[in-house]
Amino acid sequence: MSLTKLTTSALAIAALTATTAVARDNVQVAGSSTVLPYASIVAEAFGENFDFPTPVVESGGSSAGLKRFCEGVGENTIDIANSSRPIRESDIELCTENGVNDIIEVRIGYDGIVFASQIDGPEFTAFEASDIFNALGAKVLVDGAIVDNPHTQWADFNSDLPAADILAFVPGTKHGTREVFEDKVLLQGCEDTGAMQAMMDSGMDEDAAEDACIEVRGNGITVDIDGDYTETLARVDSNPNGIGVFGLAFYENNTNKLKVATIGGVEPKTETIASGTYPVSRPLFFFIKKAHIGVIPGLKEFAEFFVSDEIAGPDGPLSDYGLVSDPELEATQTKVSDEEAM
Amino acid sequence: MTDLTTTPTPGGKRHSYGSLLDESPRTKKRNAAETRFRVYGVIAISIGLIFLAALLFAIVRNGIPAFTQTYIVMDVELTAAKLDKKGNRDIEDIKKVSTFGYNPLIGTALETLVAENGVETEINKGKELRDMLSSGAAAQVRFAVIDNPDLIGTTQEFTLLAGSRVDGYMKGRVDRESLARDPNLSPAHLDIVDALAADGTIKRIFNWDFITGTDASESRPEQAGMGVAILGSFFMMLVVLLLSLPIGVAASIYLEEFAPQNMFTDFIEVNISNLAAVPSIVFGILGLAVFIQFAHLPQSAPIVGGLTLTLMTLPTIVISTRASLKSVPPSIRSAALGVGASKMQSVFHHVLPLAMPGILTGTIIGLAQALGETAPLLLIGMVGYIATNYPDGVASGFLDPNSAMPAQIFEWAKRADPAYYERAWGGIIILLVFLLTMNLIAILLRRRFERRW
Numbered sequence: 001m002s003l004t005k006l007t008t009s010a011l012a013i014a015a016l017t018a019t020t021a022v023a024r025d026n027v028q029v030a031g032s033s034t035v036l037p038y039a040s041i042v043a044e045a046f047g048e049n050f051d052f053p054t055p056v057v058e059s060g061g062s063s064a065g066l067k068r069f070c071e072g073v074g075e076n077t078i079d080i081a082n083s084s085r086p087i088r089e090s091d092i093e094l095c096t097e098n099g100v101n102d103i104i105e106v107r108i109g110y111d112g113i114v115f116a117s118q119i120d121g122p123e124f125t126a127f128e129a130s131d132i133f134n135a136l137g138a139k140v141l142v143d144g145a146i147v148d149n150p151h152t153q154w155a156d157f158n159s160d161l162p163a164a165d166i167l168a169f170v171p172g173t174k175h176g177t178r179e180v181f182e183d184k185v186l187l188q189g190c191e192d193t194g195a196m197q198a199m200m201d202s203g204m205d206e207d208a209a210e211d212a213c214i215e216v217r218g219n220g221i222t223v224d225i226d227g228d229y230t231e232t233l234a235r236v237d238s239n240p241n242g243i244g245v246f247g248l249a250f251y252e253n254n255t256n257k258l259k260v261a262t263i264g265g266v267e268p269k270t271e272t273i274a275s276g277t278y279p280v281s282r283p284l285f286f287f288i289k290k291a292h293i294g295v296i297p298g299l300k301e302f303a304e305f306f307v308s309d310e311i312a313g314p315d316g317p318l319s320d321y322g323l324v325s326d327p328e329l330e331a332t333q334t335k336v337s338d339e340e341a342m
Numbered sequence: 343m344t345d346l347t348t349t350p351t352p353g354g355k356r357h358s359y360g361s362l363l364d365e366s367p368r369t370k371k372r373n374a375a376e377t378r379f380r381v382y383g384v385i386a387i388s389i390g391l392i393f394l395a396a397l398l399f400a401i402v403r404n405g406i407p408a409f410t411q412t413y414i415v416m417d418v419e420l421t422a423a424k425l426d427k428k429g430n431r432d433i434e435d436i437k438k439v440s441t442f443g444y445n446p447l448i449g450t451a452l453e454t455l456v457a458e459n460g461v462e463t464e465i466n467k468g469k470e471l472r473d474m475l476s477s478g479a480a481a482q483v484r485f486a487v488i489d490n491p492d493l494i495g496t497t498q499e500f501t502l503l504a505g506s507r508v509d510g511y512m513k514g515r516v517d518r519e520s521l522a523r524d525p526n527l528s529p530a531h532l533d534i535v536d537a538l539a540a541d542g543t544i545k546r547i548f549n550w551d552f553i554t555g556t557d558a559s560e561s562r563p564e565q566a567g568m569g570v571a572i573l574g575s576f577f578m579m580l581v582v583l584l585l586s587l588p589i590g591v592a593a594s595i596y597l598e599e600f601a602p603q604n605m606f607t608d609f610i611e612v613n614i615s616n617l618a619a620v621p622s623i624v625f626g627i628l629g630l631a632v633f634i635q636f637a638h639l640p641q642s643a644p645i646v647g648g649l650t651l652t653l654m655t656l657p658t659i660v661i662s663t664r665a666s667l668k669s670v671p672p673s674i675r676s677a678a679l680g681v682g683a684s685k686m687q688s689v690f691h692h693v694l695p696l697a698m699p700g701i702l703t704g705t706i707i708g709l710a711q712a713l714g715e716t717a718p719l720l721l722i723g724m725v726g727y728i729a730t731n732y733p734d735g736v737a738s739g740f741l742d743p744n745s746a747m748p749a750q751i752f753e754w755a756k757r758a759d760p761a762y763y764e765r766a767w768g769g770i771i772i773l774l775v776f777l778l779t780m781n782l783i784a785i786l787l788r789r790r791f792e793r794r795w
Contacts, residue, residue: 040559048481
């Protein structure tokens, strides 16, 4: 490097440090509160195993995190955004506008959601999304008309199902799981049964129809559980007819008490969730700002550590906490080490 | 006129009520009303005291367990073949062995420990036994080895953190029935815990780490501490003190002693009184807009929290300072002016020193209020942040992201693990100790220096 180049770069660095308050030496992460526990577990282990300082992890929600991520490039913007949804076109536009061009998308694993009931209870072993909608939706389609849900037993609308009273314990609205339950099950069932079409025909616009589709009946037939899965399990345990919504990992640890139902004929398993054939799941992501790699010390090491087999693999601490490990983890690891942007 | 005053008729109206010592119906009524009022007062105070006692009882009962922590004392063989494969004790090579490399050693050590104690159990694999320990235990051993590589090849005694379920069992929060539904620990582990606790291998000791330590991830409540949040609060209070005391005192002296009485100063006075009553969340959103979005100060940093809380504390300080300046008698000012002091000399040499105890008391009360404030911190990102790093120095203390005590308590109370719930109560005890100390200092200052005229 020539002397002039060296001086210019030294000056540039000096100017840069002068404008920003202090040089940042830690990785900053923000975003989804679903990913937060996983990210904080990794950050803690990272701090223990490397000479870099422990990354700073904040929550705030997927959208807020991506918005901060797209604010621009530089030490006063975050390096990694956690997200429980894929990045949207609008996020990418905002990023491009602010000069954040190269984004590395990293899928850390899946959050799988299952329907399970008491092991000695009625034979709830196979559901379709439409069954769940017919049983739990606030308004359903009966004989071509949209009416308040009249069904009291599962057999009322599908003779293959047991003649047992309908009772379901669903995640409360503050849970991220609730959104998946609404989008992937209720909305799907609403479309499958034709209720959505009927609502739109009756003059509702699409958004209003979607909102009506995801409404549950309440009234003691659906019970919102705001606590964790242990509470749902306790409720299912004391109600033979009850159906509970659980995370896959939780169900797998309680197979002595629960039996799981297939959705659309697919059994929820790590493989089916990972391949996407089991419909009620969502991938979890984080996004890395490529421009920060090499500038912020430890950023790449942190990303690599996050997706390493020891952490994100099937026996790692993330899986212990409930993440469905990604079977294509190896591809993700290569992606991170090659810094392959979207 | 004389007959009116000297000869009151014995059977006249004024004496119809008899002796003064006999209560008339009206006196009785008045006395009864007074007694009733006293009873109401006593009832009101008793209700207040009962609530206070219930609150303190709940805080102490729920929070005290957080101040002790369960540890397992065990010998760990630091096998050279695993920890330093090349055998040349190079620190860089030793650092390459991650905590995952230490886990098997701890597992083996636990197997030995269980076997030595003759505990009958169906769990005999180190990996499963390790569920009894915190996942931070491996890091404890690793740090010890990195600090002193000579330990490799020897067997050392370690006091390792037990997992939150074992800790909960020792504190009576977890029982076998609840564990039957818990994937993290099985009742069979508790049999081992019982046996080891009997001979003192598992013990509960005072938990300094809770006061000085850092926050931990959701899977390790046993490791979480308030230390970083206390530092965050400290730096915030420093900002508040350094800004609000001079600005507040200067503003009040000018308004009280020098400013002309006109529409404009009246307008300012009304505004200061109104500001003192503005809900703190309003200052939070102001801080977000001005300090973070406009001035681009770092998010979650104590300096932003301090600036926001300064806005909130200023009116309190101005009001109390003006009150204590007002309480200095005008004769002091007149006397000073009379012997030829200038206006400024009379204020700074005579009025201000006499008003100082009141000013300091007001400032400390204002700071105590700011210390416990949570709402503005929600908006500037000091909540929802995991405080795992100590600041490196003074500059980073102000500028690096941090949490604050009340924000940390809120964060813990939100987390799913019941062990965090206990820590939230413990955090409240620490916060209350700080607040009580500050109030005590305020009372002592007032007692010691206050002048009465």
